[in-house]
Each structure stands twice: as C-alpha cells, then as structure tokens.
Amino acid sequence: MAMQMFLVGFNGEFNQPMSRSVQHRIRQCGGYILMVMRTGIIVALDDVQVPAVQSHPDVSLVGGITLNPHGYAAERLQHIFAENLSKQIQVKAE
C-alpha cells in the first residue's frame, strides 16, 4: 500500500528531546513529518517501515489515518501538511 498517513503516538510525557528522537527515526525510515503535536506526530510513511518506527522506545502506537474533507479544520490541516511536506522534499532537476 506504500505511502500512507500515520499518527505516531508518544509514550509518556512530552519533552523536546524525545519528540526530536522520534522525528529522527521517522526521517531515517524515509518518512515525512506532517505535523507535530504534544501527544504525537502525524507523518507520511511507507507502511513497510511501520515496525521500525513502532520499535522506538518512546512510541506507543502507530496507526493509519485519513483526512476527512468534511472535518472542521480539514482544509487548514491540509495546508499545514502541505507546507511542512514541501520543506522536506527535494526536487531534483532532470
């Protein structure tokens, strides 16, 4: 199923080093950070990499999510995701 959106939940209380460590693991697995919150991170990740992210000691769960276009702030979230994604994708010139 390849690239999908996932919610990566944190284990325990939020702190900056822990959040960075989880984000680093996600980037190592070829994932992209779409939005960071105090309780978890919304990421775009290849589903074969889920076990690798799940094995991080500060990760409590990795669950697939979708964006409901009728949601209260779906459009706003979409913009946030797109903006954050654009900062991480490198477009190579042919």
Add this chain to the structure above:
Amino acid sequence: MPNVGAELASVPFGKMIYDMASAIARSQVALDKASIQLVKVLASTTFDYVPDVIEVLQPNPRTLPGVTDSDGNPIVITGVQVSTNVGTAFPLTLLQAGVNPTFYAFTNSTIEVKMSISSTQESSNTLSVGVSVTASADFLFASGSVTSHVNFTSSNKYSYSVTGSSSMSTTLAPVPPPKNMMPRFFLVNAMDPSKITISQS
C-alpha cells in the same frame, strides 16, 4: 500404480481453508481493535485551534513632513492601517478537525496448491543356461559326465514420488470507517437551540 485422485483427495483443503479463514478473522479483529484504539487517541488528542483572524484595512491618509507641491500645500499620500483581531483559540480534537482512523479489510484471499506425482518402474530378467559334457574312454572302461547350470536373475526397480507446495495470499485494503465505530457529532447552536446538526464521519 499411483492413484492421482487419491493423492489429491488426501490434500487437506478443508483444514487449509478453515485455518486461513480463522487467521484472517483473528487478524481482522486485531486490526479493528487497533483502529478503535486509534479513535480514542484521536478523540483525546487536542490542539488549540484559532478559528479566525480578522484583518480590517482602514484608510490612513497622511502628509509627509517637509514635502509640498508647487503651491506649497503639503502632499497627502494614501496609507492604510491594518487592525487585526484574532479569534479566541479553543481546544479541538483531531477527530473533530477531520483526522479519521484508517480501517482495513481483507478483500481477496487465494489458496493455491501444486502437486507433482511421478512414478517409474524398471524390471529386467536375465537367463543363462550352460551345459558341459566330458567323456573319456580307456581300454577297460569308459566314463562320461554331463553338467548343466541355469542362472536366472530378476530385478525390479520401483520408484514413486509426490511433491507438493501450497501458497496462500490475501489482500488488505483500507476501507471507510464503519459507522458503528465512529462517534456522532452533535452541533448545538446556542443562539438557536432548536437547530441541532448531527454529523458522522
């Protein structure tokens, strides 16, 4: 001789199908439980949502000190004043915002059994017969002997082999959230309580 039909009949298709169906059912339950757990997480994960930012542009004409036209009148330039009003932030859950858990379903399952049966039979017989006669004669007596031998060799080689392989495959696809597993949203307009909007993801 091998009986292909009997060999095929000995393949435990029923058990294979049952085992596969049972594994799929267990996996489906586990996947659904994980998605329901995710619904709880999404419903309890909040962030501060700023509903609106109002920017009001108002004219703000002003003169530049020391700059006049040819008649000595001060030059008025158009200007603009921006007043900003940020709406009060309120906590919004990810579920309200529009993030839904993904539910998965097994859509297609296949069991494939391949079987190869081969048998060979070789038989060989050899027969050899030999007769030897010796005779001798002398003045007073004569003697003779006859010997014969029969060698018979029979060999049979019989080989029979059955090789089989089976493969099972199934397809997992994301599906829309089942209605019974998703919460309903009731929007009560306090300005007009008679209007209640009910929605569901």
